[in-house]
Amino acid sequence: MHTGVWLVGARGSVAVTSIVGAAALRAGLTEPIGCVTEHPAVRSGALPPYTDLVFGGHDIATTSLVKRAEALAVAGVVPARLVDTLHHELTAVDEDIRPLPHATTQADAAAAMTADIAEFRRRHGLERVVVLNVASTEAAPEPHPAHDSLGALRAQLQTPDAVLPASSLAAYAAFEAGCAFVDFTPSTGARLPALHELAVERGLPYGGHDGKTGETLLKSVLAPMFAMRHLQVRSWSGINLLGGGDGATLAEPAANAAKSASKQRVLSETLGYQPDGHTRIEFVPDIGDFKTAWDLVTFAGFLGTPMRMEFTWHGCDSALAAPLVLDLARLAAAAHRAGRSGPLTELAFFFKDPLGDVDHSLAAQFVALAEFARTLG
Amino acid sequence: MHTGVWLVGARGSVAVTSIVGAAALRAGLTEPIGCVTEHPAVRSGALPPYTDLVFGGHDIATTSLVKRAEALAVAGVVPARLVDTLHHELTAVDEDIRPLPHATTQADAAAAMTADIAEFRRRHGLERVVVLNVASTEAAPEPHPAHDSLGALRAQLQTPDAVLPASSLAAYAAFEAGCAFVDFTPSTGARLPALHELAVERGLPYGGHDGKTGETLLKSVLAPMFAMRHLQVRSWSGINLLGGGDGATLAEPAANAAKSASKQRVLSETLGYQPDGHTRIEFVPDIGDFKTAWDLVTFAGFLGTPMRMEFTWHGCDSALAAPLVLDLARLAAAAHRAGRSGPLTELAFFFKDPLGDVDHSLAAQFVALAEFARTLG
Amino acid sequence: MHTGVWLVGARGSVAVTSIVGAAALRAGLTEPIGCVTEHPAVRSGALPPYTDLVFGGHDIATTSLVKRAEALAVAGVVPARLVDTLHHELTAVDEDIRPLPHATTQADAAAAMTADIAEFRRRHGLERVVVLNVASTEAAPEPHPAHDSLGALRAQLQTPDAVLPASSLAAYAAFEAGCAFVDFTPSTGARLPALHELAVERGLPYGGHDGKTGETLLKSVLAPMFAMRHLQVRSWSGINLLGGGDGATLAEPAANAAKSASKQRVLSETLGYQPDGHTRIEFVPDIGDFKTAWDLVTFAGFLGTPMRMEFTWHGCDSALAAPLVLDLARLAAAAHRAGRSGPLTELAFFFKDPLGDVDHSLAAQFVALAEFARTLG
Amino acid sequence: MHTGVWLVGARGSVAVTSIVGAAALRAGLTEPIGCVTEHPAVRSGALPPYTDLVFGGHDIATTSLVKRAEALAVAGVVPARLVDTLHHELTAVDEDIRPLPHATTQADAAAAMTADIAEFRRRHGLERVVVLNVASTEAAPEPHPAHDSLGALRAQLQTPDAVLPASSLAAYAAFEAGCAFVDFTPSTGARLPALHELAVERGLPYGGHDGKTGETLLKSVLAPMFAMRHLQVRSWSGINLLGGGDGATLAEPAANAAKSASKQRVLSETLGYQPDGHTRIEFVPDIGDFKTAWDLVTFAGFLGTPMRMEFTWHGCDSALAAPLVLDLARLAAAAHRAGRSGPLTELAFFFKDPLGDVDHSLAAQFVALAEFARTLG
């Protein structure tokens, strides 16, 4: 039986690259480069095969998948010939992408979203559906008492006042539909006590936050290197130049703040102290989908001798993110089947801002992930 | 009781920085930055304290330690005020540095070296002595049948033909003196079957090769990152610009070849394939003791999308190496006391070209090192 | 006869490095590296020799010159031994540095400043004095009608309302003292119609703004390269990481804005269009006096093919600025003697934000400077 | 009337990009980005318009132009849609590309080449033909007495011993056909006294050597920057990583040596001294047609303070070279028409290793070029 992958933000760059890539894998037209669940240490028979993933989702945009895929081909994110070849498959998925329902109360909106997901499962006869949030990053919501208990939340959702940000409403709807939920964005998602209560009540697992694809990925191996060598990191400063739709969103101060904060955790938690310096995000339209990040690290060695390293990372964010989305869909589905509920802290390997009080070293996270995959089998 | 540290190449940059640093630690004038044995995961009461290390060694050069330390201060490797303050301590160590003995046969030379070490132990009433090779890198020797068994080697050493390179003769002398031996250089050292036989016969441990202080240190965290993410590294090219005494030696083709080869192991063994590209070493006098390494990595992500990263490392090699020399002295002494003999493969964390068939991931090597330190206690 | 150099901000990094350097040149202890007036194309007998420059100035800080010089030596900006050797000379200059006068009206304050300068000239029997502003960057002032004519300004200065920023008051005082004025900072200085009127009335020349020492220096050769090759610059983004006193000041939004704006002129005026991207200034204390700037330029070649370059500049700002301060003192003194008055647009070579509608290509500016030097002789 | 452009190496990357680009310009499908003769300061009615250039040439390869263009499109050098659109035009040019004639003596080979060029001129009714060498770089030839006078050369060419390298034979044939000759490669070309004699005898101009497209272009603006600022360049080290056909050729030691030497001239001749350091060329297949060059410059400022800059250049060599090939064709044709003969030293702007004793500053070369263009009109 097949597994459904319901993408919130299904017409975005990450979503479309994931959908094109899964179709290409199914058609045998590509290798699973960048797919962590293909690594010998993680690979497991417990995971649904790539060929058994069926895609659908919500989006507020209406551009067709084929149009979005063509735009990504022009930008060099996906090969143009793949988009041509997979025209038929993309058109088919398009029919499973629904507009985001609007309603007078958030309770009604959530109910409509849940219905969309249930209908998707029925239509394709799916064993289970995993919901992944890959929509635009939103600002952190104002705190509200209804966030703290499920009872209060349910009551509040009936009123015309919206208390949940879109990502949390999506998580709520996913849980109501009996689905695992994974947040690939820095948005709030399931990170509210009320939603945790709901997930546990329904026996559903959830994961997040903020896919680790660029500068933070590097930090998660370089900061441990300095720590293991007992070197003293004096400053760590960086700048991320990015164009594309995500870039425009992140350049807005509120989203930028959410993202920059999650990028800093790895340093202070790995090193045990906070070095000087900041990380900036800048929107530069000409950069397009290939982000350029530059970081400068100054550090002291024996006898205080000052040293430095810098790196430039020139990566295609969507092409780095998409295989992780497939990995997370497979892992969350298997965790759901294995009866796991609550936060999947073992997925920290994938995230800039992982759930739980976890080790930020990529190597330690990989060991935890491999162990997790084993327990699912 | 105190532990002796006998340095082969005791007047070189690494040696002098180690000696200055140990004296500064003893005088409470500095922190053990860059000392791995100070990391909470490695720290152990089984290791001799810094304050109990006593230094001596061999060198072919005759410049006084104070002169060498002053030159390192001018070059920015060690603080000038430390050299002033520690003048007395450096002068004292100077008396324990012996010229390399010359003799008609290598047997006689080795006997004289052994006698120098024994005399050093006696003079300072040392519990044990560890011998560390930090002399200039030598070319790989011609293979010779006498390298393969201790009996054949002993016979050959009596003849006027020299079959052992200097580093291996130093290892031989160390073992004959009942000392553990660690090779911080890419030279042959104890890596000959005959010398392994001798070490095991005497119940002595040995370690090596080639301190991991710059580009290879970065490779040992970055290559695993690409591997864990299942990304495809297409090329990895690098250049190391260095001045200083070591730079001049390494620019000679034979030494350069020895060094470059040990730098490549980490890639092919971590990734499981050999990407395009090479690593060069260039001697640029003005660069002095602060090496600049630049690496370019091209890699493919999902759907073959081409990406790239580059880094520049600007490190003071001697200031990175010296704390590791102190670490290795402490660890080898404790291993000796704990009855370990033969190759110390658990020290791979420290080396570009480690003994044994070990994992090249720095994180895995750190786990192995921490476990090793625990077993010594 | 000697020439006086009156520095506003005489206890700052740039000022102290200039004073130490001039003393070292006089003592024959250093070469005029970085001094443009030593270039064969610019050198001229019309310029007062380095050995004939006498220093004094105003500052609001009171730390002694020797203390400031020692701090710069610790930071690696000037050699420690020079500071030791020149102790006597620095102490002598210290006596010619006056606290900034305070008074009820700006007219009175200016009169006191003028008196300080006149007294300095008298005391040392100087032929003429040049005033250079190297004080902290200030925010741009609110526009005021009194800025537009000398008459209105003089009237206004008598009132208790301060309408001139500190840099402009310094320019006013300089002109009243019969001195040429050069602004090495991005502050307003003499750039007000009322002050221009005064300078011309007194037959005095003035120059500025904002010494070109790092990223903008590079832009002034790289942007013309792209222009001459008719390549299309798509984006130019940069970040400047700096510590030191100047860094702290510039990190304040108002000063930062003043500085960033002057950094952008070179691009749009050289290329004829404004590419995407911005330049940031970040204060990172550990970076100290050695600024690190990183720039990424994306550009299109024939048939639109996308290409890119990036550079990292790691320069000691004060050591780059100080020789230019000496150059400007010599050139302004000679221009004064040669009877030049009003803006010295031929000094554009030295400035990020030059006076007048000038070519921003460094090479063109150099040709103009060499021609200027010839006309003085 | 039209102007012929005869390319030696007409099936190579530079040639094919030039041919595709000229056709695209003629069809109004692209802008002349990267074409220096479109710069307002150089543009001149004396130059034949792009639309009047007709292409032909010699090559030893036989792959069709369309195939080569398609390969360049896959590599990202030219847009794929252009190649599709211009299929017809490329096929037409293909018929004017001749195999390199083989003969018993070089005299006979040259005669056959001359005949090919003459036939091309006749067939298209061209006013004149310019010959440009864009063939693979060859090793420097052994010196031979016949290189020194035209008489000796003519006699020698009749014998079966080949004394001219291919590039010089091409120059000889070009001159015999009454054509101006430009060498875009580092090969010998017309740089032999005997060939100079021939060019002058026939009243023909020639230009070269080695198109300046990457690292050396940067050096020609950065080295003058250091010189104009009287800064002391201590070392300049670089590495060029390149794939592609040219990369494979240049990786051969002899060609590499020829190329590296021409890259160094700019430094010593601009600075007046030779800093430490070297420039390497490395063949890295995965890098393909987009060369990556990295350079590190260490320099001293005032009081000897050490500083550094580094840059990374990521350029598509063929897309940088092709517009210059069109520029050179236009300029050489106009110079020929204007009656110029002998070396065109005013073209130094285009070359790494320019003819004559010229200024290496790009800005000075640009002034000379603009002046040259004016004199042609």
Ligand SMILES: NC(=O)c1ccc[n+]([C@@H]2O[C@H](COP(=O)([O-])OP(=O)(O)OC[C@H]3O[C@@H](n4cnc5c(N)ncnc54)[C@H](O)[C@@H]3O)[C@@H](O)[C@H]2O)c1
């Ligand atoms: N690409 C990466 O490497 C990466 C890494 C970490 C996190 N992320 C996060 O993934 C998300 C997607 O990135 P992207 O590059 O695909 O962005 P994108 O702008 O291309 O796509 C976002 C999509 O979300 C849709 N959307 C917006 N609000 C929505 C809502 N309320 N409900 C449903 N759909 C909504 C938009 O219409 C759009 O189609 C972002 O939040 C980004 O921060 C991406």
Ligand SMILES: NC(=O)c1ccc[n+]([C@@H]2O[C@H](COP(=O)([O-])OP(=O)(O)OC[C@H]3O[C@@H](n4cnc5c(N)ncnc54)[C@H](O)[C@@H]3O)[C@@H](O)[C@H]2O)c1
């Ligand atoms: N500094 C680092 O980061 C680092 C890292 C890995 C390996 N190493 C290795 O450490 C060694 C020392 O480096 P360094 O920078 O101190 O070099 P150095 O040139 O400053 O010192 C080498 C010393 O060895 C002495 N010597 C030469 N031959 C000898 C012999 N046969 N017996 C005794 N002494 C001899 C020399 O006289 C000199 O004093 C080199 O082999 C280097 O490759 C250094």
Ligand SMILES: NC(=O)c1ccc[n+]([C@@H]2O[C@H](COP(=O)([O-])OP(=O)(O)OC[C@H]3O[C@@H](n4cnc5c(N)ncnc54)[C@H](O)[C@@H]3O)[C@@H](O)[C@H]2O)c1
């Ligand atoms: N260093 C460079 O490369 C460079 C380049 C361009 C411009 N500048 C400008 O030069 C100036 C000096 O730079 P710095 O690094 O020496 O800074 P700094 O902070 O070390 O020194 C500034 C000095 O000015 C003094 N000061 C402040 N306000 C004053 C006032 N109203 N009157 C008199 N003195 C006053 C301060 O007390 C301090 O001693 C800054 O404005 C900077 O932006 C420097």
Ligand SMILES: NC(=O)c1ccc[n+]([C@@H]2O[C@H](COP(=O)([O-])OP(=O)(O)OC[C@H]3O[C@@H](n4cnc5c(N)ncnc54)[C@H](O)[C@@H]3O)[C@@H](O)[C@H]2O)c1
């Ligand atoms: N691309 C640049 O930026 C650049 C810059 C400076 C110089 N150059 C020089 O331009 C030349 C061409 O570069 P490319 O990248 O096009 O190389 P390429 O290898 O793609 O093309 C060279 C062509 O020359 C042909 N050839 C070889 N020997 C020949 C001969 N004897 N007669 C006729 N044709 C012959 C080859 O078959 C091939 O088609 C090289 O010498 C290169 O060094 C290129």
Ligand code: NA
């Ligand atoms: Na860099």
Ligand code: NA
């Ligand atoms: Na870089």
